[in-house]
Amino acid sequence: MNKELLRNLPKVDELLKEEVVEKQLNVAMRTLVIDTLRETIEYYRNLILKDKIDSISKEKVLETFLNLIKKNNAPKLKKLVNATGTVIHTNLGRSLLSDTAVEAVINVSKNYNNLEYNIETGKRGLRYSHIEDIITKITGAEAAMVVNNNAAAVMLVLNTLCNGMEAIVSRGQLVEIGGSFRVPEVMKFSNAKLVEVGTTNRTHVYDYENNINENTGVLLKVHTSNFKILGFTEEVSIEDLVKLGEKNNIPTYEDIGSGVLIDYCKYGFTYEPTVQESVKKGIDVVSFSGDKMLGGPQAGIIVGKKVFIDRMKKNQLTRALRIDKMTLAALEATLRLYLDEKEAIDKIPTVNMLLSPKDEIKKKAISLKRRLKNKVSDFNFDIEEDFSMVGGGSMPTERIETYVLKVKSKVYTPEEIECKLRMNEIPIITRVYNNEVIMDLRTIFKKDFDDIVKAFSSIK
Ligand SMILES: *Cc1c(COP(=O)(O)O)cnc(C)c1O
Numbered sequence: 001m002n003k004e005l006l007r008n009l010p011k012v013d014e015l016l017k018e019e020v021v022e023k024q025l026n027v028a029m030r031t032l033v034i035d036t037l038r039e040t041i042e043y044y045r046n047l048i049l050k051d052k053i054d055s056i057s058k059e060k061v062l063e064t065f066l067n068l069i070k071k072n073n074a075p076k077l078k079k080l081v082n083a084t085g086t087v088i089h090t091n092l093g094r095s096l097l098s099d100t101a102v103e104a105v106i107n108v109s110k111n112y113n114n115l116e117y118n119i120e121t122g123k124r125g126l127r128y129s130h131i132e133d134i135i136t137k138i139t140g141a142e143a144a145m146v147v148n149n150n151a152a153a154v155m156l157v158l159n160t161l162c163n164g165m166e167a168i169v170s171r172g173q174l175v176e177i178g179g180s181f182r183v184p185e186v187m188k189f190s191n192a193k194l195v196e197v198g199t200t201n202r203t204h205v206y207d208y209e210n211n212i213n214e215n216t217g218v219l220l221k222v223h224t225s226n227f228k229i230l231g232f233t234e235e236v237s238i239e240d241l242v243k244l245g246e247k248n249n250i251p252t253y254e255d256i257g258s259g260v261l262i263d264y265c266k267y268g269f270t271y272e273p274t275v276q277e278s279v280k281k282g283i284d285v286v287s288f289s290g291d292k293m294l295g296g297p298q299a300g301i302i303v304g305k306k307v308f309i310d311r312m313k314k315n316q317l318t319r320a321l322r323i324d325k326m327t328l329a330a331l332e333a334t335l336r337l338y339l340d341e342k343e344a345i346d347k348i349p350t351v352n353m354l355l356s357p358k359d360e361i362k363k364k365a366i367s368l369k370r371r372l373k374n375k376v377s378d379f380n381f382d383i384e385e386d387f388s389m390v391g392g393g394s395m396p397t398e399r400i401e402t403y404v405l406k407v408k409s410k411v412y413t414p415e416e417i418e419c420k421l422r423m424n425e426i427p428i429i430t431r432v433y434n435n436e437v438i439m440d441l442r443t444i445f446k447k448d449f450d451d452i453v454k455a456f457s458s459i460k
Contacts, residue, residue, distance in 0.1 A: 005054070015041075083428055083429055087390055095295045098334060109326050128146060132145070157190075168220065173222040174222070258392070285303070290334075293395075378410070383403060384403070426455070
């Protein structure tokens with residue numbers, strides 16, 4: 001160990017007088033600058049203690065400091081480029097908000113607002129009131145309310161309709177959504193007793209019917225949004241479930257998952273049930289996510305018959321699951337766009353990306369390739385046809401035709417490229433498939449091009 005070097009390690013006070021450090025005091029908090037100086041000195045102390053360096057220069061120390069402060073002063077939750085082609089990428093923030101939704105959030109969060117105030121009466125109002133009309137208008141339901149997310153919605157619905165009672169559900173619909181959402185577990189938390197009927201692949205109306213008794217609280221249908229069983233299968237239709245519920249005076253509830261409000265069949269997608277259809281078929285309560293195919297903020301939307309929705313609004317759980325004003329603002333603005341389907345497709349990023357025409361994606365691929373070719377030399381880019389995914393546990397079997405750039409390099413392995421792009425200051429998230437790095441233009445915006453070119457140019 002070099003004692004001389006240790007003794008010569010610069011001190012915090014000394015470094016604070018350096019011009020580069022003084023400059024940082026203008027962009028970062030003083031405490032953060034000082035902590036980072038300590039971190040820098042500590043880093044070099046360790047190198048010396050481990051005999052890893054035999055000289056130390058102030059320039060090097062200051063360079064390390066600058067790198068560290070840049071990292072320490074940046075937000076931990078930050079933007080990145082989704083080049084995976086998975087549109088509703090749960091790990092990457094699911095749905096992006098439209099411009100109008102973002103404006104609504106800014107406007108409501110920078111100012112006081114009528115969140116729980118009725119302007120006409122001058123008295124206390126309900127936070128759900130602002131959004132109920134637009135939801136019922138779009139879905140055709142009698143009443144609506146919203147909570148923090150769809151998982152919360154499922155809990156609230158079951159706790160309200162089925163507290164201490166039995167919820168009958170098909171064995172084939174006891175799904176795990178991923179993370180920590182499993183239908184049987186959520187039922188336990190909401191104090192509903194699970195009665196599973198039928199078999200994994202086939203459930204009939206009589207399976208439900210044979211299990212109805214005076215303790216039955218709800219007939220539940222869970223849309224198996226994130227997987228498909230093929231072959232010899234049978235599910236009870238909503239119509240039949242509704243009939244059975246009415247006959248026995250038991251409420252019916254469907255957890256539909258994704259919140260599809262547009263008929264995607266028209267645009268060449270495989271059939272996916274819409275919220276409007278379920279409501280029309282007479283189901284008592286339907287719940288769905290705000291940030292899956294709906295393309296809004298994280299939220300759980302509950303629609304249905306007024307008698308049931310009113311009971312949910314009064315449930316004590318609601319207070320714990322309640323939706324925030326920023327979310328409400330974003331959700332209202334997003335839903336407004338659905339009043340005109342064309343507007344929704346144009347302006348809601350999730351919907352827009354899902355329905356982007358192939359030739360538009362190809363144009364983007366050509367343009368990005370041209371920009372990259374002019375700037376970076378260690379890589380080659382091939383434009384190829386491929387498939388994008390919907391993501392977010394929605395439409396798992398849908399393969400959407402797209403165009404991708406395949407990245408080739410004689411200098412770097414695919415894993416190295418993937419890693420270096422991911423570790424970029426603005427991370428570029430690609431996918432590696434069959435030993436190739438793939439960038440899908442469906443989820444890449446033109447405004448991302450600069451960041452991508454910069455990321456490739458800085459690969460060393
Ligand atoms: C996604 C999903 C949920 C959970 O919704 P979040 O909004 O993510 O909480 C619940 N049920 C189904 C069927 C889903 O697809």
